[in-house]
Structures are given as structure tokens and as C-alpha cells.
Amino acid sequence: MTNRLYYTEPYRTAFDATVVAVDLVEGRTHVTLDQTAFYPTSGGQPFDTGTLGGAAVSDVLDREDGTIAHVVSGSPRVGEIVRGAIDWARRFDHMQQHTGQHVLSAAFDRLFGVRTESFHMGTASATVDLAREVSAQEVTKAEDQANRIVWEDRPVAIRFATPEEAANMPLRKESLRTGPLRLIDVEGFDLSACGGTHVSRTGGIGVIAIGGSEKFRGGSRVEFLCGGRALNRFRLWRDSLAATQKCLSVAPEEMALAVERMQGESKSQQRTLRGFQEKLAIHEARALIAKAVPSGDQVVVVDALEGWDAQGLKAIAVAAVAERPNVIVVLFSATTPALVVIARGSAATTDAGALLRGLVARFGGKGGGKPDLAQGGGLSATTSELVAEAKRLIAT
Numbered sequence: 001m002t003n004r005l006y007y008t009e010p011y012r013t014a015f016d017a018t019v020v021a022v023d024l025v026e027g028r029t030h031v032t033l034d035q036t037a038f039y040p041t042s043g044g045q046p047f048d049t050g051t052l053g054g055a056a057v058s059d060v061l062d063r064e065d066g067t068i069a070h071v072v073s074g075s076p077r078v079g080e081i082v083r084g085a086i087d088w089a090r091r092f093d094h095m096q097q098h099t100g101q102h103v104l105s106a107a108f109d110r111l112f113g114v115r116t117e118s119f120h121m122g123t124a125s126a127t128v129d130l131a132r133e134v135s136a137q138e139v140t141k142a143e144d145q146a147n148r149i150v151w152e153d154r155p156v157a158i159r160f161a162t163p164e165e166a167a168n169m170p171l172r173k174e175s176l177r178t179g180p181l182r183l184i185d186v187e188g189f190d191l192s193a194c195g196g197t198h199v200s201r202t203g204g205i206g207v208i209a210i211g212g213s214e215k216f217r218g219g220s221r222v223e224f225l226c227g228g229r230a231l232n233r234f235r236l237w238r239d240s241l242a243a244t245q246k247c248l249s250v251a252p253e254e255m256a257l258a259v260e261r262m263q264g265e266s267k268s269q270q271r272t273l274r275g276f277q278e279k280l281a282i283h284e285a286r287a288l289i290a291k292a293v294p295s296g297d298q299v300v301v302v303d304a305l306e307g308w309d310a311q312g313l314k315a316i317a318v319a320a321v322a323e324r325p326n327v328i329v330v331l332f333s334a335t336t337p338a339l340v341v342i343a344r345g346s347a348a349t350t351d352a353g354a355l356l357r358g359l360v361a362r363f364g365g366k367g368g369g370k371p372d373l374a375q376g377g378g379l380s381a382t383t384s385e386l387v388a389e390a391k392r393l394i395a396t
């Protein structure tokens with residue numbers, strides 16, 4: 001068994017230890033020490049990083065036999081005494097989140113009898129999964145109570161007990177472990193069996209902020225941020241809020257309403273634009289027919305138009321065939337990839353759907369339609385290539 005220094009000295013950042021074993025596992029060097037301050041991934045808390053004998057520690061594993069494996073870049077010898085140093089910023093962040101989780105879970109438990117099923121610590125935030133769905137009001141109440149405990153700066157003690165002793169203690173969650181239990185005691189508020197690292201007083205948590213909650217497997221998943229993480233999230237939201245505020249020139253509390261109003265205005269502008277497009281389409285259609293050349297019994301209009309979307313191109317094509325029954329009209333957008341709308345009048349002979357399939361076969365993209373109207377998009381070619389191919393297909 002490796003002696004776990006972090007069990008009793010969670011604030012220790014450096015230590016000396018003797019190398020007990022060095023193993024090569026799947027190309028990685030696993031170093032076992034007689035004692036360590038490195039926390040291995042377990043109980044929802046990620047491993048510590050740092051250095052061991054000057055070599056970087058990239059992973060720390062909790063083995064079944066009670067030993068801890070340090071994955072290192074170097075290769076120390078068995079019997080060698082090495083100095084370990086923990087990346088304190090990372091560890092302290094984990095201590096804030098983990099202790100905050102105890103306090104928050106205890107608040108949900110004490111206020112509403114809602115148990116915490118599991119805890120996960122990610123790189124930006126952490127989550128607890130609660131046994132039942134909680135309302136927004138319940139979340140706020142638990143958040144309030146948890147922060148009250150933080151600001152009272154209560155001691156967080158580490159205690160050890162036998163399973164028999166623990167059976168008579170008011171543990172929030174019974175432990176499945178055999179042998180001596182390590183207990184984390186948030187004075188007068190929470191007693192839990194836990195092997196993780198915690199701050200020594202609740203004030204060290206700083207603040208517990210709920211990021212959000214959602215339904216999850218019949219219960220709720222609650223995201224929370226403690227201490228430095230809450231500050232980082234605040235900065236992110238502050239900066240994005242300030243940038244948005246600069247664009248909208250409204251106070252933060254009026255922002256949602258302002259965006260809603262803008263969306264409404266944008267929709268009404270689109271309707272107006274659509275109306276203008278339809279009126280202008282008739283004139284565009286007449287201009288195109290006026291410069292078109294007859295080909296046999298048909299009048300052929302093939303062109304690429306700038307500034308028109310699919311609906312606008314369709315309006316022009318439909319106006320053109322209404323204007324002249326023997327017209328076949330092929331309109332591309334002047335974009336890459338290009339949109340295309342094909343329409344034919346009642347007296348024209350070219351199959352619009354077949355023509356579209358011919359263009360797609362040559363230039364890619366997709367689309368569909370019938371003999372009298374077809375449209376597509378995603379055609380990859382220059383405007384002149386598209387126009388030339390459409391004319392060639394109509395002529396053959």
C-alpha cells in the first residue's frame with residue numbers, strides 16, 4: 001500500500017519518497033513510491049500533475065492493490081529517493097470544487113431530501129446528478145444555503161473511523177468500503193466518507209455558483225462552479241455581455257427584449273423585401289426575354305444573376321414563363337457554389353427536371369423537380385461554365 005500523504009496533509013505540495021517499483025505498462029513508465037502527495041483519479045476528482053525527480057507526471061492511477069502508479073516521462077531506479085512537487089494551482093482548484101460539492105450536495109439533502117447520485121469534475125465546471133428533478137426555486141435555495149455555509153468559514157475536518165463506528169454516525173451517504181473510513185466533516189453541516197482532497201475551511205471554497213440544471217435520467221444534472229472557476233465564468237459572461245451591450249446600447253436586463261424586438265423587425269423587413277422582389281421579378285423577366293435568342297420553336301433564357309436568392313430566382317423564372325409560353329429559362333445565382341432555377345412555359349419542349357439532372361451530373365450539388373419546374377444548388381463551377389453547359393444541354 002502506498003502511504004497517501006494527501007489523506008492527512010492536503011495542503012502539502014512537495015515531498016521526498018523512495019522508489020519501490022518501476023514498471024513499463026503499454027509503453028508508459030509507472031513509478032510506485034513508498035509514499036506520495038499525488039492524488040490519483042478517483043471519486044469524481046481528476047489526478048494531480050507536477051514533477052517527480054524533475055520528470056513530468058502525466059497521469060496518476062489508483063491501483064486495485066492499494067498502491068498508486070505515477071506515469072512519468074523519466075525512468076528513476078528502484079531504491080532511489082526522489083522529490084515530488086504538485087502543480088498547486090490545479091490541485092487547489094480541485095479542492096475548491098470537491099469541497100463545494102460536499103456543501104452543495106448537503107444543502108440539497110438537508111433542504112429537500114434530494115440525494116446526490118454522482119459527481120463529475122470537468123476541466124471548466126463540475127456537475128452533480130440528483131436523484132429527482134429539482135425546480136429552479138429549489139436550485140436557488142440550495143445555492144443560497146451552500147454559500148451561507150461558505151461565508152461562515154466553517155472548519156472542514158478529516159476524521160477516521162471503523163465501519164462499526166461509522167454505522168452510528170449521521171453520514172450523508174453510506175460507504176461501501178471495508179476497513180477504516182476517511183470522513184470529511186463540514187462542521188455542523190455535513191459528514192461524508194470521501195478519499196478526495198478538500199480545503200481546510202469552507203471559506204476556501206470562495207463561492208458556489210450554479211451554472212445551470214437540466215433533466216437527466218429521471219433526476220437533474222446540476223452544473224456548478226466554485227472559487228476561481230466561478231470568477232473565470234463571470235469574466236467570460238462579463239466580456240460577452242459588454243460586447244453585446246456595445247452593439248445593442250441597452251442595459252443587460254433589457255437585452256433579451258431588445259433581441260426579440262430586433263428579430264421581429266428583421267422578419268417584417270424580410271416580408272417587405274420579398275414583396276419588392278416579386279414586383280421587380282416581372283421587370284427582370286421582361287428584360288431577359290427581350291435580349292434572348294430564339295432557338296427553333298423555343299425562346300432560350302440562360303443567365304447568372306447577382307443579388308438574388310433562390311426564392312427571387314424562382315419568382316423571375318415563373319414570371320418569365322407566364323410572360324411567354326414558349327420560353328425555357330435557366331437562372332443561376334452568381335455565387336460559388338451556385339443555385340439554379342429552371343422553368344419552362346406551356347409551349348416549350350425542354351424537360352426542366354432532366355436539364356437539372358444533367359447539370360448536377362456534370363457539376364455536383366443536388367436538387368429535383370418536374371418537367372415544367374426544377375431547382376437545385378451546390379453546383380461547383382464558374383458562371384461561364386454553367387451558362388455554356390446549360391445552353392449545350394438545351395440545344396442537344
Ligand SMILES: [Zn+2]
Pocket residue numbers: 098099102184194195196197198
Ligand atoms: Zn470529497
